[in-house]
Amino acid sequence: MTNEQLKEKILSIDPKVEITEGKQFLTVTLSTNKIINLAQKLKNDEETKFDYLMCLSGVDYKDSLGVVYHIGSSKHNHVIVIKTKTSNRENPVLESVTGIWETANFHEREVYDLFGIKFKNHPDLRRLFLDNSWGFPLRKDYVDDVNIVSK
Numbered sequence: 001m002t003n004e005q006l007k008e009k010i011l012s013i014d015p016k017v018e019i020t021e022g023k024q025f026l027t028v029t030l031s032t033n034k035i036i037n038l039a040q041k042l043k044n045d046e047e048t049k050f051d052y053l054m055c056l057s058g059v060d061y062k063d064s065l066g067v068v069y070h071i072g073s074s075k076h077n078h079v080i081v082i083k084t085k086t087s088n089r090e091n092p093v094l095e096s097v098t099g100i101w102e103t104a105n106f107h108e109r110e111v112y113d114l115f116g117i118k119f120k121n122h123p124d125l126r127r128l129f130l131d132n133s134w135g136f137p138l139r140k141d142y143v144d145d146v147n148i149v150s151k
Helices: 003-013 032-044 104-115
Strands: 018-021 026-029 052-060 065-072 079-085 093-095 118-120
Touching (some): 003 018, 003 026, 003 032, 032 093, 052 104
Parallel strands (some): 026 079, 093 118
Antiparallel strands (some): 018 026, 052 065, 065 079
16 A cells, blocks of 8 residues: 555544654554554554554653554555554553554563553553662653662
């Protein structure tokens, strides 16, 4: 599919998403409550068949926290980016995509460990690298008085 066809397909699934064309990939920006529906449809539709999650990254936008998903299709050889932001910086929660792409398991655990974003319905959401005495070191407001680290 061309980028234009992908845009049309995504907008047919949800006409309220925002789609921009970057230098490399189409970027779909949507609200957190729409991620599961869009991801399932993009994976299961034979025209798109986004069958693998390449990367899932946490982002601190200062006023909110978010996640960026890079998904690809091994059948059709196309890639898109999906971005979403949480509305609550103090208690950020997103729905887990591990039921759609199993590889999200460790990606989500890493984002939880370093940003504090919780993933509802994750099969084993616990810290991956740090113990509970740490805060969330990739947040822009993180301060570590012991090790003199500040951002």
